[in-house]
Amino acid sequence: MSLVFGVAPALPLHTAGKYVAAAYIVFLALVLVYVAIMATRLSRTERDLAELQRDVALRREEEADRDREPVA
Amino acid sequence: MSIYGRGLRGLALTTVATITVAFTLVFFYAPLDADQGFVQKIFYVHVPLAITALCGFVFGGVLGAMYLRTGERKWDIRSYVAIHMALIFGVGTLITGAIWAKASWGHWWIWSDPTLTSFLIVMLLFATYQPLRFSIEDPERQARYASVFAVVAGAFVPLNFIAVRAAQAYVHPRVLTLAGGNLPGSMRLTFLVSLIGIALLYSTLWKYEMAAKSTRMRVRALRRTLLGDDAVAPLKRSAAPL
Amino acid sequence: MRDERAPGPWRTALTVLRKDLLLELRGFETLPAMVLFALTTFVIFHFGFARDTIDGQLAAGVLTVTLLFAAMLGINRLFVAEREQGGFDAFLLAPVDRTALLVAKALALGVFLVVLEVIAVPAFGLLLLGPSLGSRLPGLIAMLALGDVALAVIGTLVSAIAVQTRARDLIGPIIGLPLLIPALIGMARGLGPVLAAGGSGSPPGKWVAILALYDVVFALLAYAVFDFLLED
Numbered sequence: 001m002s003l004v005f006g007v008a009p010a011l012p013l014h015t016a017g018k019y020v021a022a023a024y025i026v027f028l029a030l031v032l033v034y035v036a037i038m039a040t041r042l043s044r045t046e047r048d049l050a051e052l053q054r055d056v057a058l059r060r061e062e063e064a065d066r067d068r069e070p071v072a
Numbered sequence: 073m074s075i076y077g078r079g080l081r082g083l084a085l086t087t088v089a090t091i092t093v094a095f096t097l098v099f100f101y102a103p104l105d106a107d108q109g110f111v112q113k114i115f116y117v118h119v120p121l122a123i124t125a126l127c128g129f130v131f132g133g134v135l136g137a138m139y140l141r142t143g144e145r146k147w148d149i150r151s152y153v154a155i156h157m158a159l160i161f162g163v164g165t166l167i168t169g170a171i172w173a174k175a176s177w178g179h180w181w182i183w184s185d186p187t188l189t190s191f192l193i194v195m196l197l198f199a200t201y202q203p204l205r206f207s208i209e210d211p212e213r214q215a216r217y218a219s220v221f222a223v224v225a226g227a228f229v230p231l232n233f234i235a236v237r238a239a240q241a242y243v244h245p246r247v248l249t250l251a252g253g254n255l256p257g258s259m260r261l262t263f264l265v266s267l268i269g270i271a272l273l274y275s276t277l278w279k280y281e282m283a284a285k286s287t288r289m290r291v292r293a294l295r296r297t298l299l300g301d302d303a304v305a306p307l308k309r310s311a312a313p314l
Numbered sequence: 315m316r317d318e319r320a321p322g323p324w325r326t327a328l329t330v331l332r333k334d335l336l337l338e339l340r341g342f343e344t345l346p347a348m349v350l351f352a353l354t355t356f357v358i359f360h361f362g363f364a365r366d367t368i369d370g371q372l373a374a375g376v377l378t379v380t381l382l383f384a385a386m387l388g389i390n391r392l393f394v395a396e397r398e399q400g401g402f403d404a405f406l407l408a409p410v411d412r413t414a415l416l417v418a419k420a421l422a423l424g425v426f427l428v429v430l431e432v433i434a435v436p437a438f439g440l441l442l443l444g445p446s447l448g449s450r451l452p453g454l455i456a457m458l459a460l461g462d463v464a465l466a467v468i469g470t471l472v473s474a475i476a477v478q479t480r481a482r483d484l485i486g487p488i489i490g491l492p493l494l495i496p497a498l499i500g501m502a503r504g505l506g507p508v509l510a511a512g513g514s515g516s517p518p519g520k521w522v523a524i525l526a527l528y529d530v531v532f533a534l535l536a537y538a539v540f541d542f543l544l545e546d
Contacts, residue, residue: 016110019175023114023168024095027121030164034277041284048291056298140542197492204489207479217475220539221489224471227535228493235496235524239503 074146076283080276087276090269094262102262111175116262118168120270121161122191126229128158128274129198133226136219148215151222153281155201157274162195183240190236197225323411330405330418335425337395344391345426348384352434355380356441367444374505377438378498381431381458382465386487388426389469392419393477406544416470416540424466431458443509450515453508457501457517460525464497464532471536474543500525 098116105112135151169188170180183189204221208214321329338345359376360366368376396402405415435454439447447454468490476486504521 016175019111019171020113023117023171026167026171027117027164030160031273034160038280038284041288045284045288045291048288048295052291052295052298055295059299140539193492193495197489200485200488200492203481204475204479204485207481207485209480213478216542216545217478220475220542223539224493224532224535227531228496231528231531232496235499235528238520238524239499 074282074286076279076286080279080283083272083279084276087269087272090265090272094266094269097262097265102259103256108176111172114168114172114175116266117270118165118172119263120267121168122165122187123267124270124274125158125161125165126191126194127271128154128161129194129229130226132158133222133224136222136226139215139219140223145215148219149285150282151219152205153278153285155198155222157278157281159195159198159201161270161274162191162198165191166195186233186237186240189240190233193232193236194229197228201225321410323414323417326408326410326414327417327421330415331421331425334418334422338422338426344388345429348387348426348430349433351387352380352384352430353437353441355383356434356438360442368442369444370510371502371506373443373509374502376442377435377505377509378461378502380438381427381434381461382491382494382498384430384434385423385427385465385469386490388423388430389473389490390476390483390486392423392470392473394482397477402544412541412544413537415544416474416536419473420466420470420536423469424462427462427465431462445509445511450508453516454505456522457504457508457525460504460522460529461497461501463529464494464501464525467529467532467536468493468497471532471540474540478543497525497528500528 094116098113102113102116104110132151132154135147135154139145139147139151166188169185169191173182173185173188174180181188201218201221205214205218208217356376359368359380363372396405405412435458436447472486472490472493475489476482479485500521504517504525508515508517
């Protein structure tokens with residue numbers, strides 16, 4: 001293994017553990033933040049879709065009402 | 073139009089499984105490094121992130137080239153998402169790299185590792201991708217210019233690494249990377265599984281993002297068809313591809 | 315169907331080049347600014363380092379960076395006339411090969427850089443450089459020539475992209491500088507031994523090769539994508 005001459009001696013386990021944990025936590029945090037952002041987007045899309053359904057139903061009702069009105 | 077959600081569940085589950093196995097191997101199987109000790113374990117998350125990010129940028133360039141060739145909008149969106157994801161993985165690379173540098177060398181940033189330096193340059197370049205996109209208002213022109221950028225920047229990635237590596241190879245020893253061929257078998261296996269896991273993560277997130285975007289676009293298109301053009305609110309950031 | 319009487323790409327490129335050079339000769343805006351900028355920067359470096367002379371890698375770095383930033387001035391202005399006075403449309407309507415515009419602009423930028431260097435490099439030798447320039451000229455010229463190709467190609471590409479955006483003179487440098495870093499590494503590291511006090515005056519082969527590779531790859535790439543930037 002051609003590692004390195006001139007690196008400081010390896011950190012003792014309890015300090016090293018903190019750095020390793022930090023690195024893996026950063027990784028986890030990135031993924032979870034992304035999931036949170038996607039969740040927000042998804043709820044917005046759901047809301048838009050619900051609104052669309054409502055608007056379409058409203059239009060349909062208006063058209064039906066117009067058809068029912070007597071002409072004369 | 074493609075359905076990006078198809079197969080997404082299977083892909084996501086495979087990703088979860090692979091990453092779980094990978095991290096188990098990292099902490100329970102891979103041997104302790106003789107020189108760096110426990111800190112070396114960061115290698116298993118940092119390097120796969122780096123490799124995936126770089127491949128993501130090149131992938132974005134390929135997708136951009138497809139847009140230039142076919143003119144179909146979907147390629148441009150795919151390219152945008154690929155680069156966006158690669159940028160996120162790149163940020164992860166830089167942060168985990170800094171943590172590793174601090175732990176093994178005492179400084180948050182070191183110039184003597186050519187990979188970190190090359191990476192910084194690539195990130196500086198791709199950080200201009202979104203400002204560029206959002207400063208062009210016409211959507212077709214935006215897509216075209218972004219694709220040109222993606223192609224040029226994608227080609228830049230390997231060249232940059234060659235140049236930086238040449239600049240630093242004989243001045244300092246390479247501190248943070250284990251020479252490729254000299255990894256003992258158990259470490260190599262762990263690394264490979266990690267790499268595959270993170271590559272799968274990239275693919276899953278890419279597909280996920282494409283599914284979300286294409287759904288938004290379809291809702292807008294539906295709204296436009298059913299209710300007319302004025303019922304559709306303009307996008308917040310001018311000409312952002314959703 | 316190509317018009318029989320339409321000029322070939324080289325002819326077109328040379329015509330546009332002549333137009334740009336004539337415009338500059340008559341107007342004299344960009345080039346003097348680039349030269350003045352370089353000279354002033356040398357003075358600033360003198361005070362910044364608080365040294366009378368520099369040599370070796372430090373000198374190479376100072377020269378490279380100064381030329382780079384002076385080039386940025388030229389790059390920002392490269393397509394402005396076309397954009398504001400309808401030159402793009404006129405070019406698109408003419409029955410000519412579009413890539414000729416790329417060649418012409420890159421050549422124009424290259425000419426500007428050469429003129430800049432003819433003035434700035436002797437000035438550098440006078441103001442800042444310790445060792446004398448004379449014997450080092452061949453090596454210096456070789457590295458600068460290769461570096462100029464890189465600056466011209468990338469500069470033209472980036473300028474063409476930037477001129478169509480809203481934040482015109484900001485986008486150019488922030489895209490161009492990272493793209494140019496490998497070329498700058500090559501130029502600066504190649505010039506280090508050339509400008510060193512006791513050195514042989516010739517650039518190391520490794521850096522010449524890297525810079526040349528960079529030039530070839532990006533010239534081909536620019537040639538391939540430039541067309542897409544001109545479509546309406």
